Amino acid sequence: xxxxxxxxxxxxxxxxxxxxxxxxxxxxxxxxxxxxxxxxxxxxxxxxxxxxxxxxxxxxxxxxxxxxxxxxxxxxxxxxxxxxxxxxxxxxxxxxxxxxxxxxxxxxxxxxxxxxxxxxxxxxxxxxxxxxxxxxxxxxxxxxxxxxxxxxxxxxxxxxxxxxxxxxxxxxxxxxxxxxxxxxxxxxxxxxxxxxxxxxxxxxxxxxxxxxxxxxxxxxxxxxxxxxxxxxxxxxxxxxxxxxxxxxxxxxxxxxxxxxxxxxxxxxxxxxxxxxxxxxxxxxxxxxxxxxxxxxxxxxxxxxxxxxxx
Amino acid sequence: xxxxxxxxxxxxxxxxxxxxxxxxxxxxxxxxxxxxxxxxxxxxxxxxxxxxxxxxxxxxxxxxxxxxxxxxxxxxxxxxxxxxxxxxxxxxxxxxxxxxxxxxxxxxxxxxxxxxxxxxxxxxxxxxxxxxxxxxxxxxxxxxxxxxxxxxxxxxxxxxxxxxxxxxxxxxxxxxxxxxxx
Numbered sequence: 409x410x411x412x413x414x415x416x417x418x419x420x421x422x423x424x425x426x427x428x429x430x431x432x433x434x435x436x437x438x439x440x441x442x443x444x445x446x447x448x449x450x451x452x453x454x455x456x457x458x459x460x461x462x463x464x465x466x467x468x469x470x471x472x473x474x475x476x477x478x479x480x481x482x483x484x485x486x487x488x489x490x491x492x493x494x495x496x497x498x499x500x501x502x503x504x505x506x507x508x509x510x511x512x513x514x515x516x517x518x519x520x521x522x523x524x525x526x527x528x529x530x531x532x533x534x535x536x537x538x539x540x541x542x543x544x545x546x547x548x549x550x551x552x553x554x555x556x557x558x559x560x561x562x563x564x565x566x567x568x569x570x571x572x573x574x575x576x577x578x579x580x581x582x583x584x585x586x587x588x589x590x591x592x593x594x595x596x597x598x599x600x601x602x603x604x605x606x607x608x609x610x611x612x613x614x615x616x617x618x619x620x621x622x623x624x625x626x627x628x629x630x631x632x633x634x635x636x637x638x639x640x641x642x643x644x645x646x647x648x649x650x651x652x653x654x655x656x657x658x659x660x661x662x663x664x665x666x667x668x669x670x671x672x673x674x675x676x677x678x679x680x681x682x683x684x685x686x687x688x689x690x691x692x693x694x695x696x697x698x699x700x701x702x703x704x705x706x707x708x709x710x711x712x713x714x715x716x717x718x
Numbered sequence: 719x720x721x722x723x724x725x726x727x728x729x730x731x732x733x734x735x736x737x738x739x740x741x742x743x744x745x746x747x748x749x750x751x752x753x754x755x756x757x758x759x760x761x762x763x764x765x766x767x768x769x770x771x772x773x774x775x776x777x778x779x780x781x782x783x784x785x786x787x788x789x790x791x792x793x794x795x796x797x798x799x800x801x802x803x804x805x806x807x808x809x810x811x812x813x814x815x816x817x818x819x820x821x822x823x824x825x826x827x828x829x830x831x832x833x834x835x836x837x838x839x840x841x842x843x844x845x846x847x848x849x850x851x852x853x854x855x856x857x858x859x860x861x862x863x864x865x866x867x868x869x870x871x872x873x874x875x876x877x878x879x880x881x882x883x884x885x886x887x888x889x890x891x892x893x894x895x896x897x898x899x900x
Contacts, residue, residue: 436804446837446838449789712794713793
């Protein structure tokens with residue numbers, strides 16, 4: 409486990425278990441770095457990274473930007489709302505124009521599944537997928553598994569349930585790949601309409617009863633209902649969803665064991681998770697955010713080390 | 719490959735002992751001094767020094783380990799990325815007298831990175847360098863050690879390896895010289 413087996417991070421599907429362990433080991437060192445008085449290392453001072461966000465993001469964009477800055481990389485930011493994309497420019501043209509300004513790495517979020525892979529095959533820069541439509545969100549899955557490893561010591565052998573809108577969730581798919589590669593058992597839980605029909609083919613268990621799912625698991629990852637991606641109604645009302653699949657303190661306290669609660673954010677308090685659960689000591693939501701910076705630093709560092717200096 | 723033992727177990731013990739007394743001459747009771755070993759191999763030298771120093775002084779000496787991976791100047795010039803080791807500095811180095819510790823001083827590049835890495839933890843009063851082996855005449859940078867276990871004259875083609883009982887089975891320092899053909 410000396411080097412990543414990939415040149416771009418387009419999805420967890422293409423990573424090996426060794427890649428993930430290498431990222432975690434490197435992230436351990438960066439986690440120590442970001443808790444120092446001076447939270448910055450000079451490794452990437454000759455690397456320029458473009459953050460291309462064709463879709464809204466707060467947490468992921470800030471996290472990437474902070475990771476880049478703490479590695480001393482130069483960064484340029486771009487968001488679709490204020491760009492020439494609105495004037496009809498294609499993705500490749502937009503990116504190639506940015507690359508002409510000597511950019512070494514691209515972090516991209518895009519509403520279309522496969523956009524990151526498409527880009528990685530056509531431009532001369534390392535590409536990191538920061539979410540491509542309903543496909544993958546690899547760094548989120550890495551930081552989720554990293555946080556489980558931090559809290560429970562290891563991911564292997566743990567039982568993780570992902571609750572909510574699995575159908576529209578790139579976080580769910582990346583998490584399934586990542587957790588399985590690390591040896592965890594995965595279950596998805598949600599209303600029938602929000603569970604993809606053939607998800608069982610990925611080797612995950614399916615459960616429609618939240619109570620049963622929670623009794624089974626060590627970790628519950630509560631996803632947000634992505635109303636912005638839902639073109640039709642998948643359930644009668646948010647209130648009804650919340651009554652069936654919302655995690656409350658009462659449910660949590662009545663379980664036979666103490667489980668770990670995760671959420672990739674942004675939280676809709678009172679919908680998928682109540683405030684007292686989100687703020688309880690069983691929730692590691694803010695640890696996830698902190699670990700996000702360390703994990704992203706590790707990914708950027710390892711990919712950048714593959715760009716040979718002339 | 720020709721092997722020549724420069725220091726055997728007895729020599730290593732004597733050398734560590736001498737270095738400890740040299741440190742005490744400058745740092746007295748170490749009340750304002752800290753020892754920091756450079757990862758990975760400087761830490762082994764530090765372990766020996768700490769053990770001996772604490773026996774002589776009769777109290778604990780503040781020690782830490784520093785990883786320099788992210789401060790190196792050869793990032794992206796290597797085939798495989800450098801994987802960091804742990805940094806454990808759980809004390810304040812502000813206004814302290816710091817002794818950086820490494821096993822072999824060769825080009826001076828690691829020490830340059832070490833100085834950079836150290837400054838991320840604050841502004842020490844003074845920084846000194848201790849090395850078990852000094853390969854003199856091989857420096858790329860203007861860096862010299864304040865405390866030297868043994869000075870070795872060696873060629874660039876040669877290699878100096880410091881071995882430890884806990885890792886390699888025996889305390890010794892070996893000089894490897896490549897065979898010359900004809």
